Amino acid sequence: MTTASDDIGALRRDLDDAHARIAALERELAEARPLGSLGRMTVSIAHDFRNVMAAIAGQNQLLLEGVPADSPTRRRAEAIRKATGWGERLARELLAAGRPQPPEPAVADLNAVVLGLVRTLQPLLGEDIEVRTELEPKVGAVALGPAALEQIAMNLILNARDAMPSGGRVTVCTALAAHANGAGPEAPALLRVEDTGIGMDEATRERAFDPYFTTKAAGKGTGLGLSTVHDVVTRHGGHVEVASTPGRGATFTVTLPRARAAAGPTVLVVEEEAGVRELIVEILELHGFRALPASDHGEAERLSRAYGGPLALVIAAADPGTDAARRLDLLRRARPETRVLYLSSRLEDARTSRPGGPTLAKPFTVDALVRKVQEVLSEATG
Template sequence: LALTIRDIRPPEEHERLEAALKDAATGATTHVDARHRKKDGTVIQVEVSADSIEFGGRPARLVLAKDVTGRRRLEEQLRQAQKMEAVGQLAGGVAHDFNNLLTAILGYCQLLLQQLPPDAPAREDVFEIRRAGERAASLTQQLLAFSRKQVLQAQVLDVNVVVADMEKMLRRVIGEDIDFVTVLRHGVGRVKADPGQLEQVIINLAVNSRDAMPQGGRLTIETTNAVVDEAGGPGQVPGRYVLISITDTGTGMDAETKSHLFEPFFTTKPVGKGTGLGLATVYGIVKQFGGYIWVDSEPQRGTTFRIYLPEVQEPAQQPGAVAASVSGNGSETVLLVEDEAMVRTLARKALESHGYRVLEAGAAAAALELSERHVGPINVLLTDVVMPGMSGRELAHRLLQGRGTLRVLYMSGYTDDAVLRHGVLEEGMAYLQKPFTPDQLARKVREVLDGK
């Protein structure tokens, strides 16, 4: 190579090199991590081990340098994945608590508005409370998306159709000073995903790219098929995937920024210009689809996001007709079981205002006793999923043994993983995600009673 050891080490490594050479003079065995520069100028990470030997009758050092660049990259990706998992658990728990609070805030706002006369000065104050609650609900939904705990309405999709249908809207979002190009390859496979959430992923990444190109540039969205082998990233399952690539010619980012990119509330934008949840939302949605997202970027060299979604063999579903609006009124008997008192009180008031008779209990055991004492029919069980002592699913199973015609509607501030763990969200089960308004609750109860 015609290079000395000082030529191989980058300048910032020279101080460590000199210290290592001093250790070598003592004859000690050494093992260090370092960086070496290859003849073409690229820098790699190496593990260096050195031992004292005798060579040609003279003392010498045997130095071995092993290129561990790929291994270090995989280790860093694994650490990042573990960190994101831990933060996701925290975010999901916080969002659950907020969903209960927001159910009460938004619900009582609606009840107040129904009671206040149209010209009441207080109406505007209540509207402001409701608007603030709706913004907070939007933030909790983004936290749930990041933590992979939101309930998704998955269906088989043609990714090319999704991107093509969004093209006009995306052009408006990114602006006229950015050249927008789509490369939708023929024969791209199908994926199983929530169409609204997949659109949110694409929009969030397009907006991120737009913000990285304040002076204009080029944004390219590309679709293709991809096969991942055993050498994929940490945790990536080998198989066939649909790859969506979103590339911009913007400012790019350094390694430090990339290491925090998908963390909730991390943002490089000025205060007030972003929540720091856009890319965290993208990360959570993609992972909940069973997919993976990677980012390649360097300062001043643009950025490419690559989204891998598992390919499915089922035919893509066609958009269905919009369902007619359902009236929430009724006169049937509802057994309401909710351990959160403020949500239980709100739900009772909401249902009673729509004509229902409500029996309420704060725990599953109390609900069983109430059912035994009640001599008339109970038409529907409205129960929280996760409760102390007994889950909503177990409660429904116990009640159905004595009331075979009972219909069941589950509700929860927890979401996908917790709900699935408790056996809910199986085919044909009715579910209502918190936060909800009184009208939404009443309509859902009516749909369940009508068998819709």
């Protein structure tokens, strides 16, 4: 008999193999093309940075294994896992940028990235800070990659936290910019981060985006957060501005060009077991999907509403006839275009599809999951 941790172990080995394959390809690519000195430096920093991330992720994995599923420490350890994932992605983008050939034009689903980030950052913000999202369903894809988008939003949200030492509220909104012809397809997207913190006087506001400008204690801030945001945003053809009054909070508004191409399909993952859920998310993201993880159907409904954008697929453990299955049906009724892939831990379901739709039996391999997802989505389009 296999246990859940055997299954997770097997999946993790698959995933490690996939990571190893990507690393090998990156090495081949790096060797195939000579780099300039700046490129070499970028690649070597990214390389060391990724090693540090791997060390943190490895230690954290050991921590996670010793912590019961319902403990608050577990949520924190999972947030660390997610954050090291961003670090690795950033390193990967740096590795790509170090190459002489320009990278593929990047796209990301703005709302999906914002939701994922907010949910992961929440435990790091403390209980005195309320986080709200107000997302415009029509914003769709923007013309920069998820790592760059996460970098921008994370810096703005962490600055908001630092500006509210005794608590407050941070609101993250997306919207379409008002355009001469209304908010049409050409209108850029807006990402706004608003806080109820200490605010800025004019002198601070004028220098806020300067590299190394900080009002934080030595060792607390480097003053590079906003200058990085500024660089990333302008490199992608956007701009960023701030409005603030001392004592009355600050509002940062980032204007981003929208992408012509659609971002990778977004998948809602409803799975109670944190280890399995995080693995599915990791596998999906490795294959160009955007994943929204939920631990139960209530959370899935809230996420689906907040996100608003198109959901290509829901992957859910929902046995027929249960409350979970009924809630899933309700969610689908609101989204007729969304496909469902059922997760099942029962062997008999592996051979037959359920009346509700295609089924994947646990435990599954990385390849089986990817194949099934692609199969279900290709049936949807053709």
